[in-house]
């Protein structure tokens with residue numbers, strides 16, 4: 001009788017659940033449910049979507065273990081009774097951009113401040129990070145800030161809810177998600193309460209009264225499921241940030257790079273050593289296997305194409321067809337895709353722009369092409385930042401919803417100027433969480449060796465002029481509006 005494990009991906013736009021054979025990794029069942037739109041969400045909506053996705057996946061009654069992969073950084077502020085104080089501000093909410101600047105300035109000004117943050121935590125704070133949201137809360141909603149008794153991340157809170165726990169002290173997390181808070185020293189593997197205190201404008205003594213989730217080891221159990229829901233048999237894994245879970249799902253090791261195009265655009269790699277980038281372009285996070293996961297993240301990802309689909313009145317496949325019917329360079333048209341502001345580069349209040357519009361390029365094909373090329377150029381800058389830090393790049397795998405797009409698959413090698421691999425479209429974050437759950441069950445040194453997905457190789461002639469023109473035009477927006 002197969003022993004089954006569940007992997008959950010509670011991401012920005014939806015909750016996905018996969019049930020897999022713990023030994024072989026074979027998929028047995030799956031389910032999903034949408035999340036509400038917006039950059040702040042009531043965590044109860046994640047809980048409702050989780051319950052719907054579990055039901056769609058046939059329930060957890062015959063499942064031995066489960067782990068939660070989640071969107072990173074979201075601020076789940078809890079009062080002393082464990083109630084959520086206000087909607088969670090998500091990773092893509094930019095209202096704490098000024099707060100991020102303040103935190104940097106408070107450590108010696110722009111250049112020195114960034115270098116100090118990279119040294120203290122592994123990353124330079126941007127609006128996405130939890131500590132900046134706490135600073136915003138302290139200044140914009142002091143009455144709410146005063147009620148904060150615990151701070152959890154989306155995956156921590158969901159794991160806590162699944163366990164049926166009520167004590168704040170039962171909150172747990174893992175090093176990969178903790179490393180995205182800006183109050184955790186990723187290299188040393190410990191919280192920095194003085195940074196939590198700084199964010200909230202309180203003393204370190206007061207900050208130490210705030211419960212932060214216990215950081216579990218890569219295959220350390222977070223406890224068991226809620227008996228009241230019939231989940232008392234369910235062993236819970238530590239969970240992970242979504243990108244660390246994806247790396248586990250892909251079986252990534254040093255030299256492997258994943259480029260995920262979901263709501264966020266993420267260029268991630270595995271490193272045996274912590275990475276600290278004082279420029280802030282690359283975040284020095286931890287992974288879910290015990291190593292490190294440097295990554296560059298864009299605020300704009302798949303929704304660049306979603307938006308242009310709406311503009312043209314086409315679906316994803318028609319967009320791909322149009323884009324592939326155009327010439328490289330889209331007849332001189334460039335889309336600078338800062339549609340929701342942008343995180344990398346750190347331009348939280350920027351907007352998108354079409355540049356080089358002419359009568360020749362005012363047609364669906366060139367508009368579609370400029371969207372795909374703009375998305376890929378945005379991601380290529382993150383890839384260049386990783387290589388400039390000496391992160392080895394031996395292979396690139398394209399995952400996430402937009403990696404299913406034929407134009408993205410065919411144009412990526414031309415913009416990245418190297419072959420790319422596209423694994424079978426799958427839920428790699430949820431798969432990684434399931435693999436982690438199997439690892440917790442086994443107690444082995446390493447996670448189970450599940451069969452890798454089949455991949456398709458894509459190569460193309462480099463189109464360096466497209467990236468060069470993008471870089472030139474991007475400079476028009478280099479300063480903050």
Ligand SMILES: Nc1ncnc2c1ncn2[C@@H]1O[C@H](COP(=O)(O)OP(=O)(O)O)[C@@H](O)[C@H]1O
Nearest residue numbers: 011012013014262263302316400401402404405
């Ligand atoms: N064939 C496709 N072409 C382009 N975008 C796609 C395609 N299929 C799905 N998407 C987009 O991918 C996104 C969902 O991807 P996913 O990785 O699940 O996102 P997230 O993990 O951020 O919730 C949505 O924006 C969806 O519109």
Ligand SMILES: O=C(CO)[C@@H](O)[C@H](O)COP(=O)(O)O
Nearest residue numbers: 011012071072091262263264
């Ligand atoms: O902010 C980050 C990582 O730093 C994002 O990767 C979020 O974790 C959201 O992930 P998706 O919903 O796009 O998967």
